[in-house]
Amino acid sequence: MVWFETILVVLTVLTGVIWLLDKLFFAKRRAARGGLLDEEPVLVDYSRAFFPVLAIVLVLRSFVAEPYKIPSSSMMPNLLIGDFILVxxxxxxxxxPINNQKVVAIGEPKRGxxxxFKPPHDPQNNWIKRVxxxxxxxxxxxxxxxxxxGQALTYQTIGTYSGRGVAFGMDSAALLEEQLPGRPHQILEGLDRHVGEGEWLVPAGHYFVMGDNRDNxxxxxxWTQSHFLPEExxxxxxxLIWLNCEGWFCKGSFDASRIGNRIQ
Structure with missing residues (x-):
């Protein structure tokens, strides 16, 4: 969320500036007055201790991998409510961080x-779907x-989905394998529902995303304002799934079998 990124950036910058100013100016003044090490202000002491930790977390979270918790059933059967994933x-x-502006171009999304991402109509939150x-x-x-x-995808019927825990309510859904070019994957669909029918031409710099739980x-x-996800x-x-539990502190059910599963 934007608020968490903002707080992390502000704290990192603030503690870094305090530590740097003390090192360049105030520590020398204390030494010139014959000050002792234990006279270091508490604020400086905390800044010196927390800045390296905050800086490492900021760099890792912004440029390497960010943890994310699956909040809804929209990506079932592949991602469940309670899955903690790495991005x-x-x-x-x-x-x-914060403005999400690209500074180094590396690659582009592939189909599947x-x-x-931040949906165009809800930019304060992160969502997850399949390209x-x-x-x-x-x-x-x-x-x-x-x-x-113009080419319809093919589907292989696997059977009826058998869920447990928070997924129990989807037991009536059909479990299929969708033959998306280069990335076949499982999906769920209702037996008598056709949600969101239509046809869309994806403009340059945009992507069309869908959830694997097609009816939910x-x-x-x-999306009404725009059907497409902007690249930015x-x-x-x-x-990767690195944990699964329904409660934030694993107070609910815990599924160790999902730990370490790669997201296909």
Whole structure:
């Protein structure tokens, strides 16, 4: 969230400035007056102790990997409520914290990538979906079937989804494997629902994203202001589940089998 990034940046800068000013000016003045080490102000002592830690966290979180907790069922069956995941922050270029401005271009999303982003209509929060359409693609969705540039995707029926815990309510959904080019993956769909049908031409610099839980995902099919995700709103590529528990402090159920699973 923006507020957390802002607080982290402010604290890092503030403690760094205090530590630097003391080292360059005030510490020398104390030494010239014959001051002892234990006369160092408490604020300086805390800044010297916390600045390196805050700086390391800021660099890792902004440019290497950021933790993220799955808040909804929109990416079931592949990501569950309670999954804690890691997001690769340099896969699509290095970006500054807070304003998310790209400073180093590295790569672009590929079809099938699971991405974390700021939706155009809710820029204060991070969402997670799968990239279905690339710039220039014509994406269609009719009768629970995705088509890309006029070519309908094929689906392999696996069976009926069997969920547990927070996923128990999806037991009636059909479990399918969607043959997305280069990235086949499992999806869920209702047996008698066709949510968000339509056809969309993805403009340059944008992507079309969808949730794997097709009937329970607020994604590009349903966004009203713009159906497309701007490239500058990307936060990173989801790549690993490192924990699963329903409560923030694992007060709910805990599923050790999901730890270490790669996100496909």
């Amino acid at each position: 690769n922050k340099f896969a699509y270029g290095l970006r500054l 990538d699971v991405v974390v 279905i359409g690339l710039p220039g693609d014509r994406i269609g969705f009719q009768g629970n079937t995705v088509s890309i540039n 995902s607020e994604d590009g099919r349903l 709103n990307l936060r990173g590529k989801a790549f």
